[in-house]
Amino acid sequence: MEDSKNVIFGRNPVVEAIKGNREIEKLYVSKTAGGNIAKIIKMARDRNIIVSTADSNTLDKLSDGKNHQGVVAVCSVYKYCEIDDILSFAKAKNEKPFLLLLDGITDTHNLGAIIRTAEAFGVHGIIIPRRRAAGVNSTVVKTSAGATEYVKIAKVSNINIAIKKLKEEGIWIVGSSIDSKTDFDKADYTLPIAIVIGSEGEGMAELTQKNCDFIVKIPMTGRINSLNASVAASLMMFEVVRQRNK
Known part of the structure; x- marks a missing residue:
């Protein structure tokens, strides 16, 4: 169940x-709600808020048994920043930008682990999509061991538009695929870099992969040909730090 202090309920x-641009992770609406619920759903979708139908038991649990009127909004526990804030942070430190782009990470424990490692390796910021991906909630905060307090995270409507913006700023985009012929440690991470980590099940979306400047692979010799997303991210982040500290 979501942390109750991050829940708003009642129409x-x-x-x-929604009108006040509160950072809402997801809107839950009753399967049987009527009245102005359609208007609320439209408002949410116009602002790229994920809308999910739920039964009465789920809504009762989310609202701690209070009068939810068939609608509950789960709000973020985290204040997101803009991409420009991340780039300004790197510039202020006089360092070449080092970012992560998470293309559809849905597991909150994976997201928390990635944020924790990113903080340890000096990543300037992380970019995540608004839809079909995990946001920063209480589970992520806990899994990150508090690293969410120190890592800048931007939430964007479209990962590929974000990639275009980064390229315009002179940042090279590196993605990973088991089909690549280039091992991940052969890329030049001394350049301004953004590393793309694909979703747990499907990897990078096809369009995201096309927009990468480099595609690399993490070589594996075992029978299982894929790594947990947070482990793959850790290996690539370590390689950036290794090359930059030579």
Whole structure:
């Protein structure tokens, strides 16, 4: 169950939260709700908020048994930044940008582990999509061991538009695929770099892969030909630090 302090319920409070651009991770609506619920759903979708139908038991649990009127909004525990904030942070440190782009990480434990490792390796910021991906919630905060307090995270409507912006800023985009012929330690990470980590099950989306400047692979000799997303991210982040500290 979501942390109750991050939940808004009731039709008017939810409408005001949407109007006020509150960072909402997901909107839950009753399967049988009527009245102005369609208007609330449209407002949410116009702002790229994920909308999910739920039964009464789920809504009761989310609202701690209070009068939810068929709608519950789960809000972020984290204040997201903009991509420009991440780039400004790197510039202020007089360092070449080092970013992560997470293309559809849905497991909150994976996201928390990636954030924890990113903080340890000096990543300037992480970019995640608004839809079909995990956001920073209480589980992520806990799994990150508090690293969410120190890592800048931007949430964007479209990963590929974010990639285009980074390229315009002179940042090279590196993705990974088991089909690549180039081992991950052969890329030049001394350049301004953004590493793309694909989703747990499907990897990078096809369009995201096409927009990468380099595609590399992590060589494996075992029978299982894929790594957990947070482990793959850790290996690639370590290689960036290794090359930059030669």
